[in-house]
Each structure stands twice: as structure tokens, then as C-alpha cells.
Amino acid sequence: MSEAVLRLEAVETYYGEIHALRGIGFEVREGQVVALLGANGAGKSTSLRTISGLVPARRGKVTFLGQDITRMPAHRIAQLGLVHVPEGRRIFKGMTIEENLDLGGFTVLDAEERRRRREAAYAMFPILAERRHRDSSLLSGGEQQMLAIARALMARPRLLLLDEPSMGLAPILVQEIMRTIRRLNDSGTTVLLVEQNARAALRLAHYGCVMETGRIVLADEAAALRANEALTKAYLGG
Amino acid sequence: MPLQEILLQQLANGLILGSFYALVALGYSMVYGVIKLLNFAHGDLYMVGAFAGFGCLSLFSGWLGAGWAGIVPSILLSMVAVGMLGVVIDRVAYRPLREAPKLSVLITALAVSMLLENTVLAFTGGQFTAFSTDLGFTGIDLGLVHVTYTQMVLVGTSIVLMVVLELFVSRTRYGRAMRAIAIDQDACRLMGIDVNRTIALTFFIGSALAAASGVLAGVYYGSINFFMGFLIGLKAFTAAVIGGIGNIPGAMLGGLLLGLLEAFGTQIPGIGGQWKDVFVFAFLILFLVFRPTGILGKPEVERM
Ligand SMILES: Nc1ncnc2c1ncn2[C@@H]1O[C@H](COP(=O)(O)OP(=O)(O)OP(=O)(O)O)[C@@H](O)[C@H]1O
Ligand SMILES: [Mg+2]
Numbered sequence: 001m002s003e004a005v006l007r008l009e010a011v012e013t014y015y016g017e018i019h020a021l022r023g024i025g026f027e028v029r030e031g032q033v034v035a036l037l038g039a040n041g042a043g044k045s046t047s048l049r050t051i052s053g054l055v056p057a058r059r060g061k062v063t064f065l066g067q068d069i070t071r072m073p074a075h076r077i078a079q080l081g082l083v084h085v086p087e088g089r090r091i092f093k094g095m096t097i098e099e100n101l102d103l104g105g106f107t108v109l110d111a112e113e114r115r116r117r118r119e120a121a122y123a124m125f126p127i128l129a130e131r132r133h134r135d136s137s138l139l140s141g142g143e144q145q146m147l148a149i150a151r152a153l154m155a156r157p158r159l160l161l162l163d164e165p166s167m168g169l170a171p172i173l174v175q176e177i178m179r180t181i182r183r184l185n186d187s188g189t190t191v192l193l194v195e196q197n198a199r200a201a202l203r204l205a206h207y208g209c210v211m212e213t214g215r216i217v218l219a220d221e222a223a224a225l226r227a228n229e230a231l232t233k234a235y236l237g238g
Numbered sequence: 239m240p241l242q243e244i245l246l247q248q249l250a251n252g253l254i255l256g257s258f259y260a261l262v263a264l265g266y267s268m269v270y271g272v273i274k275l276l277n278f279a280h281g282d283l284y285m286v287g288a289f290a291g292f293g294c295l296s297l298f299s300g301w302l303g304a305g306w307a308g309i310v311p312s313i314l315l316s317m318v319a320v321g322m323l324g325v326v327i328d329r330v331a332y333r334p335l336r337e338a339p340k341l342s343v344l345i346t347a348l349a350v351s352m353l354l355e356n357t358v359l360a361f362t363g364g365q366f367t368a369f370s371t372d373l374g375f376t377g378i379d380l381g382l383v384h385v386t387y388t389q390m391v392l393v394g395t396s397i398v399l400m401v402v403l404e405l406f407v408s409r410t411r412y413g414r415a416m417r418a419i420a421i422d423q424d425a426c427r428l429m430g431i432d433v434n435r436t437i438a439l440t441f442f443i444g445s446a447l448a449a450a451s452g453v454l455a456g457v458y459y460g461s462i463n464f465f466m467g468f469l470i471g472l473k474a475f476t477a478a479v480i481g482g483i484g485n486i487p488g489a490m491l492g493g494l495l496l497g498l499l500e501a502f503g504t505q506i507p508g509i510g511g512q513w514k515d516v517f518v519f520a521f522l523i524l525f526l527v528f529r530p531t532g533i534l535g536k537p538e539v540e541r542m
Contacts (some may be wrong), residue, residue, distance in 0.1 A: 033305040054424055078430035094419050103418050106411060155430065176260040 005030050005159050006051065006082075011060035013050045020046040022214035023060065028159065033181065033191045035201040035222065040143075040210035044194040045087050047211070048161045051192075052084035053077045062068050065158065081158035085165065087194075089148040093137035097128050097147060100136050104151030110199050114154070121150040122181075142173040149180065153189075160184070163194045178204055202226045243382045248501040250385050254458065254498020257396030261451035263473035263481070263489040264403060265324075265444025271484030272420050272440045274340070278347040279327060280448060281471015282354035283320050285464060287449025288359060288456040290316035292369050304372040306391070313453045324413035324445025325438045333434065351471075358464040366463045369456035392454050399450060400490050403443065407486055416440055420484065429540075468513070476522040484533025491533060496521070 006028040014019040021043050028034045036044050042074070049055040051062055053074035062070045069077050077134070078084075092100050101121055105114045122129035125146045136147060145165055152160060162181065166174040174197065182204050185191055195201035202208055208225045210218040262284050271276045295304060302308040331350050335343045377386035407413035415436045418426050426487050455470075456462045473496060480537035483490025496518060503517040525532065 029296075052429065054426060073432075074427035075430050075432045078428055084428045086425065086428065090428075092421045092424055092425065095414075095417065095422060099417075100412055102411075103414055103426070103429050103431075106415060109411075151429070 003030055004028065006192065007061075007063040008047075008051070009061045009063075011047075011050060011057045011062060012044055013055055013057050014029075015046075015055070018211060020214055021050060021057070023213070024216050025060075026209050026216060026219060028192050030186065030190055031185070032203045032207060033185050033193055035198070035205035035208040036192065036194045036211060037196075037198045037201060037208055039106070039215075040196075043210040043214040044211055045163055046214075048084055048163050048194060051077075052082060052161060054084075076183070078155070081155065082093070083152040083155050084159035084161040085148045085152045085163060087167070089144045091136050091139075091144055091147050092152070093135070094121040095136060096133050097136050097139070098132045100147055101128075101154055104154030107155055107162065117154050118157070121153060124148050124153075125130075128204060142169050142176070143178060145169065145173075146180070149177075153184070157189065159190045161192045161194075164196060165188050165193075166195065166197050166200065166236070174200060199226075239380075241267035244505060245502075246380060248505055249498070252385065252473045253393050253494065254389055254493035254497070255500060256352070257393050258451045258458075258470065258488045258493075259452075259473055259477045259496050261396055261399060261447045261511065262470055263477035263493045264400065266471075266474050267478040267481070267483055267485065267489035268407075268416070268440050268444045270478065271486075273330035273332075273336075273437055275332065275343055276313060276347065276475070277332075277444075278344070278471065279354060280444065281467035281469075281474060282351050283324060283445045283467070284448040284455070284474075285358065285462070285467030285472055286323065286354055286454040287316050287445075287452030288369070288462040288466065289362075289452075290449065291453030291456060291527050292367060294463060295369075304370065304374070308515035309371060309373075309453070309457060312405050313450055316449045316453050320449035320452075321442040324441040326334050327445075328438055328441040333437075355464055355467070362464055364464060366461045368459055369385045369462050371457055371460075374459065386459070393459055395450070395454060397522025399447060402488055403447065404490075406443075412436060412439055414419030445477070471485045473518060476518055478532075479522060479530075480525050480532055482532030485532070485534045488532055488534035 004027040009025045010023045011021055011025065012019070012023050012231065016225060024047060036047060038044050046055060050057050053069065053072055055071055061068060064077070064080060064082050067080065092103060098118065101118050102114060105117055108114045108117065127143055128147055128150060136144070139147060149165065157191065165177050165181070178200050181191060181193065193201055202222045202225055205222040208220065208222050209216045262281065266277065266280050269275055269280070276301045291312045294315045295308050298312060300307040302311070310402055327350055331346050333342060335346060373388045375386050377389065407416060415426065415431045418431070419433055419436055426433055475494070477492035478489050480495060481488030481490070499521060500514050500518055504511045504514050
């Protein structure tokens with residue numbers, strides 16, 4: 001059995017007085033895609049923000065590659081190779097596509113290596129290559145999502161957190177994003193994927209956790225979750 | 239003097255004045271661009287820079303002389319010292335207020351400004367300090383207008399500093415990070431960027447440029463005092479607004495334009511030298527009313 005890249009134990013997170021995570025625990029193992037599912041407001045994004053250090057846990061423990069990162073500042077966690085693509089993409093609008101990629105590679109000190117990784121990103125997403133010197137805010141929603149993923153890949157992450165990459169995209173683009181994630185995983189990237197689109201997510205995940213009001217109410221192999229029609233209807237609204 | 243010469247003379251004066259304004263405006267604008275703070279203490283860093291440069295020159299002049307050989311290292315040392323002072327101010331006064339309402343930070347900036355002015359007042363007793371150098375008045379004659387080499391070096395130094403800054407911000411890793419922080423700090427953290435360190439670097443550079451401007455102004459005018467940063471702070475703010483606050487080429491343009499405006503404004507019949515500040519701030523008001531984003535600024539939703 002492969003080792004755990006990420007482990008959460010009894011993690012509790014607050015926004016001021018709001019108790020958003022009420023003690024969650026799970027693992028992501030090397031080479032896996034783990035899907036984090038649940039309705040609006042369940043605490044999926046908060047889980048990712050807690051892992052990446054944007055909203056640190058008040059109690060519990062987060063371990064990445066054997067290192068306790070519970071209270072580490074977000075930029076140090078990113079430097080360790082845990083890269084979070086946040087909800088809503090958050091690309092740097094007003095800067096070019098190339099500059100966005102270079103910022104994704106901020107931790108890469110060697111300009112030549114950064115250039116090589118940029119070229120690899122362009123090879124993977126040719127649409128970005130064509131517009132490399134254009135303002136990134138001119139991209140369509142799907143293209144912005146591609147850029148957000150490409151930017152994260154510049155750091156060659158050991159673990160990639162993706163928050164609703166299919167949000168607001170046409171079905172055909174959702175498929176394309178899912179294929180991209182599958183491709184990334186096939187080439188060895190470990191992924192923690194948050195999705196509202198549970199069916200699509202479970203098709204490519206190995207394992208899934210279902211959240212409800214700050215807790216994990218169900219966790220199982222993706223195949224088992226897929227087979228559980230009643231459950232998908234009850235928890236995932238479809 | 240014939241009109242042509244007057245205009246040429248004012249062009250030279252305006253460019254010199256404008257380059258001092260531009261160097262100070264750059265720091266104002268950079269800090270505003272990155273953390274949306276109007277750092278009212280910025281003009282005082284120009285003043286502290288002038289005194290630091292004066293102190294260095296007093297130490298060096300016995301050994302290096304009071305010509306450029308003594309002035310250049312004084313400028314560099316003053317830039318480093320005041321740059322570090324800017325970092326300390328950010329760390330102590332502004333960083334703890336990063337999440338606080340804007341008004342609290344503005345009031346803090348005013349307090350920092352008063353602290354700096356009164357500290358220097360206490361040390362100097364409010365006297366004008368003579369900033370004497372060995373720079374002569376040799377130069378070149380253009381008709382009746384005499385432009386000294388010193389004046390040319392002042393403008394040249396300012397332009398070099400501005401070009402280096404623009405290259406730094408547009409081409410380097412940390413320059414890119416500064417611009418990205420202005421757009422989305424959390425996204426920057428997720429890229430591994432140490433946001434506080436990058437903001438500290440912004441303060442260092444902005445303060446160092448103000449210090450350079452302060453020393454150059456001391457060299458040029460030959461006298462410095464604890465209050466010299468006040469008016470230039472306001473004018474640099476005006477220059478930054480005219481150019482488009484948060485925008486680096488805008489700050490340079492705004493500074494130069496303001497210097498020229500001031501120089502030529504005093505030549506308009508009926509508007510004498512004593513009206514020059516009125517002239518400058520009337521421009522600020524016109525810009526704030528009709529084009530608050532400045533010449534090169536982009537529209538922005540949130541403004542101070
Ligand atoms: N910045 C915030 N301040 C206060 N409360 C917040 C904040 N962000 C989220 N919450 C609250 O925390 C809880 C979990 O929110 P979270 O964004 O993690 O949900 P989610 O599962 O990602 O939902 P969605 O599917 O809508 O993205 C919700 O009750 C939400 O209202
Ligand atoms: Mg969410």
C-alpha cells in the first residue's frame with residue numbers, strides 16, 4: 001500500500017465564531033485522486049483552505065509528506081510542493097498569461113528551468129501558448145481554469161488541490177477539464193479534488209469523502225460510492 | 239531675458255524639480271499600488287534621507303572631499319539607511335494593521351509622519367542646516383541660459399533610478415510578485431510568495447528612492463530642514479494622482495509634469511512665484527474631480 005501524502009486528523013476550523021469544520025479526518029495517498037464532495041456550504045473549500053494554510057485549523061493536525069503543516073504559513077506550505085488552485089480560479093487579471101505562469105513558478109529560481117516548465121505548460125494547453133502575451137482577463141472561463149491549473153503545475157506539485165474546477169463551465173468543457181485531471185494523475189500527480197459535480201468527480205477518483213455541515217459523513221472507494229444510487233441522490237442532489 | 243531664454247530656463251528648472259517629485263512620487267505610488275496605503279510619512283523619509291546624506295557627507299568630506307566622490311557614497315548609504323527605516327516603519331506601524339480599517343492605517347501614517355518630523359526637529363532645533371558641497375557652477379551655455387553639470391547629473395541620476403525601478407518591477411521575480419500582490423494576496427501565498435517580505439521590499443525601495451531624492455535636493459538647494467518633507471510629500475501625492483496612482487510610469491510622468499507646471503506656471507503674468515503651490519494643488523483638485531484615475535491609471539472600483 002502506498003504511503004499517505006496528506007493526512008488530516010480531527011481538524012477543526014473557524015471563521016471567527018463560525019465553526020466551519022467540526023473535526024474532519026482523511027488521507028490522500030501517493031498517486032491517488034481523492035474527491036471531496038458535498039452540498040453548498042458543507043465545508044469543502046474550507047477544508048482546502050485549511051490544508052493550504054490560508055485559514056489555519058484551530059484544533060487537530062494536518063500532515064504533509066510526514067511534516068506537520070498545521071500552523072505553517074501558506075507560502076511555506078506551497079514551497080513544500082502542496083499547491084492549491086482556489087475556488088473561482090483567482091488568476092492574476094491584468095497580467096499576461098506568461099506572467100501568470102511565471103508567478104506559478106515563483107519558487108523556481110532558475111529562469112531557464114522556469115522557461116522549460118512554461119513550454120511544457122504551453123504544450124499541454126496549446127490555447128494558452130497562442131495568447132501568451134495577452135491579458136489573462138480576456139480568456140474565457142474554461143481557458144482561465146486551464147491557466148489556473150497550468151500555473152499550479154509550474155511548481156511541479158507533489159499534491160494538487162483543485163476547488164471546483166468545473167464550476168460555471170459548459171458540459172463539454174467540464175469533460176475536458178476532467179480529462180486533463182485524469183491525464184495529470186496518470187503522469188503521477190496526486191490530486192485532492194473538490195466537486196459539486198459528484199458523478200464526474202467519482203468517475204476519475206479512487207476514493208471519495210462526502211461532507212455535510214463541517215463533517216465527513218461518508219468515505220469509501222469511489223466505485224462503491226458510484227454504485228450507491230440512493231446516496232448520490234440524497235447527499236449530492238443528483 | 240527674451241522669451242525663448244525664459245522658456246528654456248524654466249524647462250531646466252521644471253525638469254530638476256520634476257525629477258525630485260518623480261522620485262518621491264514613485265515610492266508613494268508603489269506602496270499605494272501594492273497595499274492600497276497612502277503613506278503620509280513618505281515625504282518625511284525624503285527629509286530623513288537628506289539628513290542622513292548630510293551626516294554621511296560630513297563624515298566623508300575630510301577624506302573624499304565634498305564633490306561627487308563624497309556625495310555618491312553618501313547618497314548610497316542614505317538610501318540603504320532610509321530603506322531600512324521604511325522597512326522598520328512597515329513592520330512596526332503598518333503590518334499589525336494589515337486587516338484593520340483603512341482609516342486606522344491612515345491615522346497611523348500621519349502619526350509616523352509627525353514622529354519623524356519631531357524627532358529631527360528635536361535634534362536640529364528647527365534650524366536650517368547648510369548642505370554645502372564643492373560642486374561648482376561650471377556647465378554649458380545655451381544662449382543666455384546656463385545649465386550646470388550638477389543640474390545635469392541630478393536629472394540624469396533620477397532618470398537612471400527610475401529606469402532601473404521600472405525594469406525591476408516589470409522584469410524580475412520580485413517585481414512580478416509586487417504587481418501580483420496588488421491583485422490578489424491570497425493567490426500569491428498559494429504560489430509560495432512571502433507576501434510580508436515582498437511588501438517590506440516595496441517599502442525598502444520606495445523609501446530608498448525618497449532618500450535619494452532628499453540628498454539630491456539638499457545638494458541642489460544647499461540647505462535642509464526638518465519640515466522640507468511636508469510640502470514635497472503633498473506634491474508627490476499630487477504627482478502620483480496626476481499620473482495615475484499605483485502606476486509606476488504614471489508617477490514618473492506625473493512628477494515631471496508637475497515640476498514643469500510649477501516652473502512655467504510662475505511665468506504666467508499675474509501668477510507670481512508665491513502662487514506656485516496654489517497652482518499645483520488646483521491641478522490636483524481638477525484631476526480628482528475630472529479624472530481621478532490620472533493620466534495612465536485604469537479605473538478602479540475602490541478608492542481612498
Ligand atoms: N470567509 C468566510 N467567513 C465566514 N464564514 C465562511 C467563510 N467562508 C465560508 N464560510 C462558512 O463556512 C461554511 C463552509 O463553507 P465552504 O465555503 O467551505 O463550503 P463549500 O462546501 O465549499 O461550499 P460551496 O459548494 O458553496 O463552495 C459555510 O457555512 C460558509 O457560510
Ligand atoms: Mg466551495
